[in-house]
Amino acid sequence: MGLLRITSPHAHGPLSTSRVMQYVLLATVPGVIALTHFFGFGTLINIAWACVVALGCESLALVLRRRPLGFYLKDCSALVTATLLAIAMPPYSPWWLIAVGIACAILLAKHLYGGLGYNPFNPAMAGYVILLISFPVQMTSWSGPRGLSEVPGLLEALQACFHPGAFDGVTMATPLDIMRQNDSLLMEDLWARTPQLGRWAGLGWEWVNLAFLAGGAWLLYQRVFTWHAPLAMLASLSLMAALFYDGGSSASGGSPLFHLLSGATMFGAFFIVTDPVTSAVSVRGRLIYGAMIGALVYTIRVRGNYPDAVAFAVLIMNLAAPLIDNYTQPRTYGHHRSGGEQ
């Protein structure tokens, strides 16, 4: 056997794409535990079923595209998409809703565009938005958190998913709905009269957000992504909330803390906004990308008609990412500030 002739570099670092994906999956654990604690087994069943469907869809797409199955399945990207979408969906969603969402995410948003790395839209968020627009009733039925209502057991949860007709769960308005619909009460009074609101934000939701924040912080520590996009998003969301807090009047959009710990803020900031494929690439680009998402999230939450705004904000900015990239090329070594235009 002759000597191998490959060009430099010959050494390689320890990180692999599959490892990155596995880190992301691992980092969702605290958030999923919090969701399960407050809302029951629904989220876990969502995730399990979504993963099964995702692997099926991914395999189908790979077979149709004549790609080696094993090589592509082991990058774990389908599992990440499935997990993220499953977390974003209301617990106790029927099996078909999850299946449709995953199929849209994997087949339409990912493989139709050329597979991993080529998709312009975040697949999980694309799937989520398709579901939200097509099945608004099912997609807005969040059950109440532990402490306010009965949390279904495992059997009930399974029934809710695979035999939806027989399940009769209790759904409640989410804290974000409450905030949006409030037009008569001062913040203080709203907090006093609404049992769904906890210390800073929605009961349960604040802990869910803190758990996702913990997972995100761990990913940051592992250098899976940089701080720029998520922190820019959280900062601009807080800034918007502070600007329009209006001293806690009845016209207030809610405090910065409320927005930081409500809905999908932390989940979005650390698991969706950080999706490298669909975000801007340079440091400045990621700052702009994140900040714009934060501003859009606030605007859509307060002015829009949907329960949360992260998915819409992310999809809009996905579209803008190439443009941002075009204008935020970093200054190359030995070049003047004008960067690539010299």
Next chain:
Amino acid sequence: MRKLFDFHGGIHPAEHKHLSLDGPVTEAGIPPELVLPLAQHIGAAAEPVVAVGDRVLKGQLLAEANGFVSVPLHAPSSGTVTAIEERLIAHPSGHTATCIVLATDGRDEWTTLEPTADYRALEPDALRQRIRNAGIAGMGGAGFPTAVKLSPRPGSQVQTLIINGTECEPYITADDVLMREQAAELMAGVQILRHLLQPAQTLIGVEDNKPEAIAALRAALPAAPGAEIVVFPTKYPSGGEKQLIEILTGKQVPSGGLPLDVGVICQNVGSVAAIHDAVIHGRPLISRITTVTGEAVQHPGNFRVLLGTPMSYLLARTGYRMEKNRRLIMGGPMMGFAVPDASVPIVKTTNCLLAPTEAELPTPPPAQACIRCGLCAQACPASLLPQQLFWFARGKEYDKLEQHNLFDCIECGACSWVCPSNIPLVQYYRASKAEVLQLRRDNERAEHARLRFEARQERLAREEAEKLAKRAARKQAAEMRARATVQGSEPVEDPIQAAIDRAKAKKAAQQAGADNPAGELEKLEKAVVTTRARLDTATSKLEQARAEGSDLVEALQAGVEKTRTKLAAAEAALQNFQQANTSVPAAAAAVDPAEAAIQKALQSRQAEAQLSPEDKTRDQLGKLEQRLEKSRARLADSRDSGEDPKIIDALEATVTRLEEKRAALLAELPAPEDA
């Protein structure tokens, strides 16, 4: 403490330097055969000055520098030149190149060397010449002729002299041991450079992972007053020239520029030690320290190796286990290249020979999709966006690649090292750089051809215009002559006025002719004369044709007959007229002499006009045929030499046009019978 700067990006790969740091530098010995490539440096290959069969001494000149950016080559040991031929060399593409092959005799006999007692007494140019004559080329790996680097443009001031002892690549320890063992020589070399360049400051940069080397340098530092040892944190690729300059000075070398643009000259410690040997002892560069390492060698270490030593010879001395080694790398794991065969020789730039096991540096797995994670952009020391460059490289978007500063990539490999998808990014950039350069060359060539074509078109147009101008000038001159004979007045400048005058004169002449039989008579007489003249020429032509036995005889014969008939007719007409006008009084006397002159001039011109078209056409035809001949010859030349298709097309068009013109002229010409 000196303020240090940081450069963007960088990585921390496993160093593996301890492998080869166990013992001192060992002499590798004299192999039976030395293979010395003529080009071990960047620039023109050296020109051999020895012949096959010559016995040479150690240090003797074998090949001399061929141009400014070139260095000479010397015999690393005594022996006989057995061949000057193509041999496989250490090149990523597995090239062969001309090498001087030396059979050593084991006596290792030195030639006479010329040491310098006091280099301070030497002029800078003489010092540079000594460095150049010693054959020194950048020993850190790039191999750029050192003397060229030490020749700053006149007027540029060297602010900072940087001695590069960074050695940031994993595995390599050649510079480390050199600094440990030859610190004194190194400092003496630094003094020579300081004398040569007169820098404001001299910085010796070393990474903090070489404490022994730093201690040795510190101990030797008093020998080089004014130099400063700067220790900075280990990070790959700190040893890159541009990165080191930024770490030490905070300045960035402008894109496409030289370190001197920011007042810096960088030299590798190996080169500085070689400069010392060359200047103080007069010893040319004939050996170097090479690290042999990797887990496929049992006794890794550093060796002083004669240039031209086959890698296999060196490996054999280190317990190389071939069966464990799949790729043999010259240089480090980040920027070194895999050599095609272990028989290739060690050259001036071989700082390391790395023989890893498969477990140590595994064969890269197939690349996964780029997920644009941006780790490469974080690692890039040139602040490029490698993921974007990769995208554009795959799409062959060359303008985008240049817009994203592809050519500022130093190919350090940091992006590929961090890439979680195992994409061979640097390979894409190398290929794209080559493609862009090729494209630029093609464009230049096309542009050159276009300019040549346009210049030619312009020249043709100019010639044509000149011809027309000449013709017009001649015509005008003729008219002026005609007018001058009529009026004896000043020449008429205005051609329109001339034409009007001509028309008036003609009319007047016609009137004069109508009621002036003398004019008519003259006309007829003229006709007879001209026809006779034509007959004469035709007859002489016919005779000539007969003499030559030409095919045209018959045609000419017919022509002569016809002219003769015409002449007869003209004579008859004249006679008739004369008879008819005998009774007319001597009207001629009454005729205005001026009118008569006009008449005469007109008649001569008419005659000319009658006479000339055919001859003119013939004349034109002759010239045209010459041009056609020339154009055809050029076209054939162009086709043979494979010139740009555009030029060939243009030439073809010219030939076709000339042929058409010729056909038109031929058609215009009266058929031979009519001549």
